[in-house]
Amino acid sequence: MTGDPVVAALDDTTVDVLRLDDSLLTSGELLEGVELESCPEFESWLLVERRRISGEIEARLRQQAIGLLAGGQVAGAIPFAAKAVAVNPLEQGNHELLIRSLASRETGPARCGKSRCVRNCSGTNWGSR
Amino acid sequence: MIGELFKTVSKWAPPPAGTQSPTLWGTEEHLVELFGDRVEWMALAKREYVFRYHSPKHFAEWFMDFYGPITRLAGSLDGEDYRHFATELADVPRAFDLRGRRHGRGARGVPGGGRRTALTRFDTPGDTGGLMRGGVRSVPLIRLLGAPVVEKPGRQPRGKKAWGLLGYVVLSERPPSRRRLAELFFAMPRIHLALCAGRWPSSDGRSAYLSC
Numbered sequence: 001m002t003g004d005p006v007v008a009a010l011d012d013t014t015v016d017v018l019r020l021d022d023s024l025l026t027s028g029e030l031l032e033g034v035e036l037e038s039c040p041e042f043e044s045w046l047l048v049e050r051r052r053i054s055g056e057i058e059a060r061l062r063q064q065a066i067g068l069l070a071g072g073q074v075a076g077a078i079p080f081a082a083k084a085v086a087v088n089p090l091e092q093g094n095h096e097l098l099i100r101s102l103a104s105r106e107t108g109p110a111r112c113g114k115s116r117c118v119r120n121c122s123g124t125n126w127g128s129r
Numbered sequence: 130m131i132g133e134l135f136k137t138v139s140k141w142a143p144p145p146a147g148t149q150s151p152t153l154w155g156t157e158e159h160l161v162e163l164f165g166d167r168v169e170w171m172a173l174a175k176r177e178y179v180f181r182y183h184s185p186k187h188f189a190e191w192f193m194d195f196y197g198p199i200t201r202l203a204g205s206l207d208g209e210d211y212r213h214f215a216t217e218l219a220d221v222p223r224a225f226d227l228r229g230r231r232h233g234r235g236a237r238g239v240p241g242g243g244r245r246t247a248l249t250r251f252d253t254p255g256d257t258g259g260l261m262r263g264g265v266r267s268v269p270l271i272r273l274l275g276a277p278v279v280e281k282p283g284r285q286p287r288g289k290k291a292w293g294l295l296g297y298v299v300l301s302e303r304p305p306s307r308r309r310l311a312e313l314f315f316a317m318p319r320i321h322l323a324l325c326a327g328r329w330p331s332s333d334g335r336s337a338y339l340s341c
Contacts, residue, residue: 001294001295001298003304004306004307005303005304005305005306005307006298006304006305006306006307006310007298007304008295008298008299010271010299012269013269013270013271013281014269014270014271015270015271015273015299016270016271016272016273016274017273017274017296017299017300018299023272023274026274026275027274027275028274028275028276029274029275030273030274030296031273031277031292031293031296032274032275032276032277033276033277033289034277034289034292034293034296035289036289036290036293036314039290039293039313039314041312041313042293042297042313042314045297045313046293046296049296049300053274057274
């Protein structure tokens with residue numbers, strides 16, 4: 001990092017957060033474990049950035065999953081849908097996408113069992129029953 | 130010496146059939162066989178690591194207390210077997226320290242032998258973890274999502290503030306001024322002045338600032 005204003009010279013280096021599509025499935029929270037209590041302004045910035053990047057990752061995960069599902073690559077869609085659920089478990093649409101992916105892959109008794117389980121869970125957790 | 134240690138342990142708990150010795154990782158031939166031309170060799174040098182313990186008995190006790198596989202094995206032995214096993218473990222460093230060299234205060238050292246290796250991975254087609262596909266050499270990667278790390282042999286930024294600073298600079302829409310960074314991370318006049326004077330650390334943040 002040099003100059004004023006300070007520029008990070010990253011000519012020969014890749015930063016995962018600048019190339020989200022390459023690390024969608026392996027991504028975690030931005031700067032996980034970095035908490036600077038003595039720098040409240042930085043903490044506020046970090047909180048906002050974490051939300052922003054998490055939202056962007058979630059959107060891309062959903063986009064990938066939907067694209068793969070539409071293209072008939074069901075097995076490929078499941079990890080993206082599952083990761084979307086992990087990133088934001090309170091978003092009903094993510095669960096629906098995962099269920100749709102799983103249901104598209106499975107047939108017969110396994111599908112019936114999982115769908116029934118999902119119905120039970122979703123009815124309980126989402127307050128529809 | 131570690132090879133002898135494993136040999137001693139395997140007499141009490143034989144490894145599964147067909148398992149290769151982990152000490153093979155200390156040989157250049159085995160590394161080349163494993164990785165071949167799929168990596169770019171950056172360093173392949175033999176280094177010696179000295180195991181330092183107060184005595185052979187201390188060596189045996191330490192491994193039986195803290196080295197998982199041996200601790201488990203020792204826990205499954207009792208009475209005479211336990212004592213016999215401890216004696217055999219203690220015989221391992223004895224065999225390697227015939228000259229009775231002493232290292233440091235009251236510590237006995239045994240050169241273990243080993244190999245320190247650095248290599249760069251080449252991504253192969255189908256490798257989902259890589260940045261580039263099709264046998265193209267991957268560039269060094271800074272991971273800021275998850276626990277931050279620089280995936281490149283060498284020095285890592287130390288301390289949370291250094292990582293925070295790197296993340297802030299990388300994610301800022303416009304390059305931040307030194308004054309802004311000083312306000313954000315180091316609300317200390319001396320450091321602020323040092324930053325404004327152009328003394329900026331190359332990779333590591335705080336220690337360099339504090340030495341300004």
